[in-house]
């Protein structure tokens with residue numbers, strides 16, 4: 353019997369294959385590979401989906417974060433607050449623009465930023481908060497904005513793991529000052545390689561961002577500001593346009609499998625707690641148990657692959673040593689890093705896959 357993968361994208365490709373191959377053929381026949389009709393159309397469609405005035409595509413989600421910080425003029429001497437339990441790209445982006453990352457602990461229920469801890473971390477140098485919607489669940493944006501707005505601190509959503517997720521009925525991407533999305537191939541909406549996009553209602557910021565993604569050139573071969581080579585290409589855009597109309601259905605299928613997992617596994621392991629005012633898109637389904645490492649091994653022996661998001665908190669990453677954090681500073685993040693385990697999660701799972709995963713978890717514990 354085949355292993356059940358954490359995310360088996362082959363199953364998503366099969367029904368879309370003909371449509372994707374003919375779209376790629378059209379792109380290659382046209383040979384207009386950058387900032388062409390598919391990218392322009394996808395940017396428009398993504399802005400409409402997120403209900404924002406602008407969407408600007410880039411090469412990947414890390415670049416979206418770097419270029420967003422640059423577009424706001426954030427740099428040396430500035431501090432940017434972000435949760436300690438997230439993907440390293442955020443720390444890299446803050447470091448890359450010359451600012452200082454300020455990490456804070458996570459809320460034990462939602463795994464997103466702890467708003468009280470965030471409030472306590474604000475100083476006169478705080479310029480922005482990168483609020484991550486981790487595992488598909490929106491952060492408590494109203495509480496974050498309530499703290500940030502009176503102090504003129506920017507709020508940038510990192511919605512890389514939450515395409516289509518809702519907070520109080522609104523989609524992420526339009527909840528703060530702007531938002532960055534990775535569209536890496538394993539995301540709920542992903543291209544076939546690297547891709548990313550930025551959304552905002554602020555026309556000036558959108559224009560600066562668009563300038564920075566193409567070498568700061570305006571007009572061509574006349575660089576007004578040192579930028580980046582980071583354009584969303586036509587190949588990725590054509591694929592993303594085919595996938596976007598399926599995103600809602602895929603997300604709702606993920607929620608269905610999450611509800612089956614929760615029903616079967618609660619009481620045996622800690623299962624995700626989704627606040628009533630949020631609709632998660634379950635980028636990953638994360639359980640928690642003190643026997644995590646043994647469980648992971650036993651699951652693999654039973655043909656079930658799993659993941660850890662993330663084993664090393666940002667403040668304990670070797671790259672962050674220069675900021676002087678110590679082990680023990682963020683107890684929730686550190687405890688969870690030892691206990692979390694992501695189970696297989698993708699729309700095309702079957703009832704029998706999910707039962708196999710649940711049985712394997714129960715048997716292992």
Ligand SMILES: Cc1ncc(COP(=O)(O)O)c(C=O)c1O
Nearest residue numbers: 412413414439441512534535536
């Ligand atoms: C929360 C978060 N932020 C940023 C990134 C970086 O995106 P990319 O891999 O597209 O550079 C990712 C994903 O990989 C992510 O999950």
